[in-house]
Amino acid sequence: MQMYFSMIRNDFLRSKTTTLITMLFVAAAATLLSLAAILVVSLPAAIDTLMTQAKTPHFTQMHAGEVDLDRLAAFATERSEVEDHQVVEFLNIDGARIAFEGRSLAGSVQDNGFSVQNENFDLLLDLNGDVIKVANGEVYVPIAYMQEGLAGMGDRVDVAGKKLTVAGFVRDSQMNSLLSSSKRFLVSPSDYAAIRSYGSIEYLIEFRLDDLSALGAFEAAYADAGLEANGPTLTYPLFRTLNAISDGLMIAVILLVTSLVVVIAFLCIRFTLLAKIEEDYSEIGVMKAIGIRLTDIKRIYLAKYIAVAATGALLGLALSFAFRSMVLENIRLYMGEPEGSTLAVVVGTAGVAIVLLAIVAYVNRVLNRFRTISATEAIRFGKSQDQPPSARRFRLGDNRLLDTNVFLGVKDVLARKKLYVTMLMVLVAAAFIVVVPQNLYNTIASPSFISYMGAADSDMRLDVQQTDDIAAKTAAVSAALEDDPSVSRISMLLTRAFNVRTDDGTDERIKVELGDHSVFPLVYSQGRAPAADDEIALSVMNADELGKSTGDTLTVLVGGEARSLTVTGVYSDVTQGGKTAKAAFDDPSAEVMWGVINVELASGSILEDKIAEYGERFAFAKVSSVDEFAAQTYGGTIRSVGLASGVSIAVALIISVLITLLFMKMLVAKDRHSIATMKALGFRNADIRRQYAARSVLVVATGVVSGTLLANTVGEALAGQVIAQFGGSSFGFVVDPVAAYVLSPLLIAVAVLAATHFGTLGVKMTTIADNIKE
Amino acid sequence: MIITATGIVKAFGAGDERRNVLDGASVEIREGEFVSVMGPSGSGKSTLMFTLSGMDRLDGGQVLFDGRDLSTLSENDLADLRRADMGFVFQQPTLLSNLNILDNVILASMHDNRRDVDSIKQRAMTLLERAGIAELADRDITQASGGQLQRVGICRALMNDPKVLFGDEPTGALNSSAADEIMRLLAEIHRNGTTIMLVTHDIKVAARTQRVLFLLDGKIAGEFEAGEYRGASEELKDREERLMAWLTEIGF
Structure with missing residues (x-):
């Protein structure tokens, strides 16, 4: 033991840099692996806690359209496995009509909906894990908006003209995940009634079962019964997955980085070890020659690496405890304090032990080179005799x-x-x-980049939204700009909502930007801009979702009747959540979402003045430079x-x-x-x-x-x-x-x-x- | 005098273990001389050669090489001096395994003057021819025998026409016929005017040199003037016997 210790110490003193670097990488690998283990253990535990507290539905059918409550109740009573059921309203309000302290959610990718608290299950929780009770005038906001820095405690929220105050944040076991496309806001029943007419109602038809194992049979029975099903079907296991995804991704990234670090640690060990073997070549030969067993020689070298790796691993383990709360922050926020932290420590330590063992095994393998060291050669030449060189033709002479x-x-x-x-x-x-x-x-x-990201490459843009009579106001601004001699080009585009008939016969709402799209042309990834009245262009996301490409026809309800439009082009879009469309026709009867006017000025130097001028003249319009718009959008x-x-x-x-x-x-x-x-x-x-x-x-x-x-x-x-x-x-x-x-x-x-x-x-x-x- | 060493001391080890391998040795080597150094194992023969050539720094005493005090020279000056005025042959060939035989020979000359590659190669080929291994020029060092490689090493050492050719057991790793050939080559080089200093424990090698120094306990314990060797085998036998007798007398 004493001999090993002094050998390790001498060797360390002789190669401080390399030993430290190796130790550092081992420590980094151990830290990351331990963190990953902590996450792997904590995540399912936290999800379980959340879903138990919230009494997450085992089966949720989203439905747009009429609901026959009696028929559903009859179905629920008939099925013995159903423990409870409810039909919940989800009031979908366009992001442009929701504003936090004046900043609207128009750019939000999410479907933002309002609900009231449920009584029996699918409970919305606050950040302490308690069931929220909302008072009138209060709103509870999805955690995601708090994390994005969009909403803070006490902020004023304007929902279609109704003023509410942020009283807290919602832990939503169904829609927490950023990957879930809907987000639920919680308001009091009387506030809900006040805003109910400003959005479209979707229903969440929810069931709790006695036994989760009956879920498959229940799903099939629900489908067979021909009940309401105009919308996605979601189940308990899917909610689990959705809740796990963003932290799951973090685990995946950590594991990826860990493997990189482990590879580097192994490279370090390989380099230092090979160098050491080269250095000690003749000594190893001598040891072999005098009859010391191979395993004994290896043990001397292993001792050093076990010492280095063990120190690194311990250091890593300690660091992982320091960083623990950082990686668990997201889980704590979205799901609450995870249980089973002892297990996490055990698993983390086990992970580190595995790294340690892998290193020892690797060192052992590299040390197998000792077998090939010939005692005579080592003593005679004191170095390994290299292979004959290649590159013979490249001669000094x-x-x-x-x-x-x-x-x-x-x-x-x-x-x-x-x-x-x-x-x-x-x-x-x-x-x-x-x-x-x-x-x-x-x-x-x-x-x-903006022109192939869905916005016009202009100088200035004026947004008219969150106000009444958007169409008339946008036209007024446009008229004023037409008369301005310093403006060289403008285009006025009104976005209206339409229903689209999908191939399976259901209706879907899309927003279509109407106007002349040739003034500031976008870069189309497929096809061209719409010009005629029976043409439409789709953003990539909409085209994917609707399953359309250039040349296909799309049935849109215009002025109450179905009209067949030809898809002339597909373009990239990062604005307005990416789901947009463009057309050249007009339909004054369709609901206006917002208006946009793109402006090109004769001279770029007057941009600031013009922004100030129009901002003052038309207080209802948001006037910004396109650069600023781009900065806000992405x-x-x-x-x-x-x-x-x-x-x-x-x-x-x-x-x-x-x-x-x-x-x-x-x-x-x-x-x-x-x-x-x-x-x-x-x-x-x-x-x-x-x-x-x-x-x-x-x-x-x-x-x-x-x-x-x-x-x-x-x-x-x-x-x-x-x-x-x-x-x-x-x-x-x-x-x-x-x-x-x-x-x-x-x-x-x-x-x-x-x-x-x-x-x-x-x-x-x-x-x-x-x-x-x- | 090409080399004058006075009272040189060289110690190895640390603390209590430290001991003087060279302990006040003094040596003089005349220009054009063929000298060998003998002594028991561990007597400091190699260390003597390394200090006389400036490859090892002294702990005491002084070495004058061609009038220059080696202890006053920087590492770079010493490197330049070795390249210009010294040649080395070691027990092992110490050739670079990446380079073929010709490239190994011209290596140091190319360092200073690569514009004149053709005349450098010309000189190398002349030397290889003299050493009887011209046909090996393009081969890798793995394709030659130990004796041949040692001759390559000698050619490399002679490229810059050194003032002194140092040899540290140049025949130590060779069989007797290969060793014999090397010694014949060295003798010929000496006849052409090169000063040679060899370190050896082999009486057959030392018997071919003009003067034999005997190193014991880090000091020169005696020297034996053998005179010029003319190359006849009976003469060599006689020289060996006389040298043996002398060595026995001083207690080898």
Whole structure:
């Protein structure tokens, strides 16, 4: 024991940097894994608690249209497994009619609905997990809006003219999740009655069963009975899944990052261990020669890594407890304090123990190299006899171009390609994760991006919403702008709500922007803008949902009668929740949602003045510059992507630096005989280090070029997938060539060269006498 | 004098373990001389060679190489000096495994002057030819025998026409016929005017040199003037016997 301890201590003192880096990665891996374990245990427990407290329905049928309450009651009585049932109203009010402190929810992707508290089950809870009792004049708001910073305690909310005050937030076991497309606001029965006429009613037909295992049979019976079913059917297991998804995604991301960190930790261990074996080559040979058993030799080396890994793991475990409340914040907020925290600790510790065991097993495997060390060779040569070199044709004697040291560096990489593959891979990955987010950021931050994100590329826009007689007011603003000589182009677009008949015969509400769409043309991913009265263009999300593409016909109820419109185009849209449509006809009878006027000015310099002027003249209109509109619409996304881009650059640089540092240290240890030989021949330290720099430059250049190429092909396709989530399509990177092709590669190269500089300081310490003298 | 070493001290180890491997040794080597250093294992033979050539720093005393005090030179100056004026042959060939045989020979010369590649290669080929291994020039070092590689090492050491050629047991890893060939090559190099200093424990090697220094406990315990060896095998036998007698006398 004493011997192991002193060996570990000596070894640690001799290789502080590498040991610390390895320990750091082990600690990071342990932290992340433990956090993931805590989440894995806490999430289902918290979901169970929430769904038990809220008495979540086992079966919910959403329905738009008439409901036959008696028939439903009869069905419920007839089915013995039904414990309770209820039909609940969900008052769907358009986001444009809901405003928090003057900011409307027009851009919200969600269907915002109002409800009253239920009596028996499907209870809406407050943040303490208690059943909410709402007083008149109060409203409880979905947690998601609190988290987005949209609503705060005591805020004034305007719902279709009715003034309410935020009294708290709703934990909704059915609709908590950001992925659930509806959100429930809770108001008192009398306030509900007051706003009931301003929205459309949807019904939630809900059942609780005696036994959840009867759910399948019940679902089938409900469908067979031909009861109300104009809308999605949701079940208890689905609610569980929806509740689990966003934290589930976090778990997935943590596990992904964990595996990356574990791989890096393993690489660190591999590098340091191989370097150590190289260093101790002859000693290992001697130990073998004098008959020490292989397992005993291995044990000496294992001892160090067990010590390093165990310290790292303990550190990681401690850190994971410090970060615990951070990762659990979301669960606590949406679902309440999770039970079973002891189990979480046990599982977390077990996870860390697994990492520890994996490391020991890995070290053990790498140490199997000892088997191939020949005692005679090790004693005789003191180093491993390398494989015969490749790259024979690249000869020093034929070199007239490169500096001799540069040549030797390049030659080494070509001759020992396998050795450099790891470093190359890391650098390819680094370049990839630097360039992709950067290009993505650059693309969505570019001014032209808005025109293929669903909005006009104009200078100024005036929004008329949340007021009465929107059509007349919008027309008045438009008329004033027509008379303004400093305005060069305008387009007035009124968005009205229509019902669309879907292929299965049900009706669905869509918002159609009516007007002349040729004034500020959008970029269409398919087809063209609508021009004739029987034409319509759909946003990507609507086209997907309705199952339509260019050339198809769509039945829209215009002025009370079904009209067949031809889909002329599909475009990307991130505005108004992404579900929009455009047409050129008009129907004054349809309900107006909002009006928009896009304006191009003769001179950009008067923009601020014009915004002020029209803002004052038409107090009911929201006047903004398009840049500002873009910032409001997807500014959050731009900022997130910008942040992600910054973080990935930092991560990529840190990983590149650490791996290069370790790799160079390993190389210097491995090459110490060659280094000593060259020194004996009269090469200076600087000469030899220049050879290492040349190796790095070659590897980093290859890595960065391949990584950048990959980023612009595979990466572009991946980013296109991300953009498609926002409703965008026809995606192509807008590349800032200086940043993407000069600055970023330079940044990685500088980082790697700096790491090479520090990693090869050991060249100075490699003496001729220690490595050549017999 | 090409090398004058006075009272040199070199210690190894730390704390109580520290001991002087060289303990006040003084050596003089004349220009054009062929000298060998003998001594028991651990007597500091290799260390002597490493300190005389500036590859190891001294803990005491002074080494003048061609009139320059090595202790006053920086690492870079020492590297430049080795490249310009010294040649080394070690027990193991110490060739770079990435490079073929010709590239190994021209390596150090290419460091200073790669514009003149053709004349550098020309010189290397001349040396390889003299060493009888010209046909190996394009081969990898894995495709040559130990004796051949040692000759490559000698060619490499001679590329810059060194003032002194140092050899640390250059035949130590070779069989007797390969060793014999190496010694014949070295003798020829010496005849062409190069100063050679060899470290050896092999009496057959030392018997071919002009002067034998005997190192004991870190000091020169005696020296044996053998005179020029002309190359006949009976003469060699006689030299070996005389050297053996001397060594026995001083207690080897």
